[in-house]
Amino acid sequence: MSEPYAIRIHETGGPDVLKKEAFEPKQPGPGQALVRQTAVGLNFIDTYYRTGLYPAKFPFTPGGEGAGLVEAVGEGVTNVKVGDRVGYVASGAYATHLTAPAGSLFKLPDGITDEDAAAVMLKGLTAWMLLFEIRPVQKGDTLLVWAPVGGVGSLLVPWAASLGARVIAVTSSEKKAELARASGASDVIVGYDNVAEQVKALTDGKGVDMALDSVGKISADASLSSLKKRGWFVSYGNASGPVDPIAPARLSAGGSLVMTRPGLFHFIDTPDALARGAKLLFAALQSGTIKAEIGQRFPLADVADAHRALESGKTTGATVLIP
Structure with missing residues (x-):
């Protein structure tokens, strides 16, 4: 087993700012x-911290989800024990070891591998939030899903x-x-031109x-223009950059539209909420409704290459980093 290490950033920038450093768990x-x-x-939000889109205190260890074995527990911990396989959502995941609140850890059920859990904990809970918590999806609803074969999208489509x-x-x-059709999309628009017009035609x-x-x-504008009256624009990512400011009058003109920019951690801020998700x-994983579609794997030490692949749009499904 290699010596413990973490991937840290000391300044914002491109993938090269991700540095492997020895540390004591x-x-x-x-x-x-x-x-x-x-x-x-690996998640797109990791690149937001690296580039400075989201603020971070340096030195900073990116990463928000993973899986592994419990090696030690502190006083008062009863939900997990040494030797348990666990998945989690917590900050500082780019490392060989993680010390985190035990309440953020979940014992993995039989049949769900460590890699599957690492691939879907953050992305899967994001999909849960989008489908069940914000404006619960009902039978007969019609959804427009962008990036349907990405980390979250590949879970959103079949689950919806x-x-x-x-x-x-x-x-x-x-x-x-x-791939989107195979996972459950009834219609797929290829390319980003005239999206709203195509949606209205469909x-x-x-x-x-x-x-x-x-x-x-x-x-963003195509999403807003694709909505029916009183439709919901749920902006949950910035793969092409942050959304430009939108005037409230634009929502009224579109038919009393609702816009929200949710953050997962506002929906799992209590143990009960996290457990529900x-x-x-x-x-959903155990029933086969959704699957951990791992499109690619990288050694954790080569995480800069993983960031380049993610930002270039060359990845499909989830990306897993192996310490």
């Missing part, structure tokens, strides 16, 4: 547990379809369109109930 205090990591998830929703997906290539001029948009700057996520 912190022994758990009261209410904490120490996890030896076996797999770490299983709830009885019609999914219209927007992606960048015919290859990705084929819905007999009505538009969609919700636009679930992780692309951001270049897609994890229960539905694990049930």
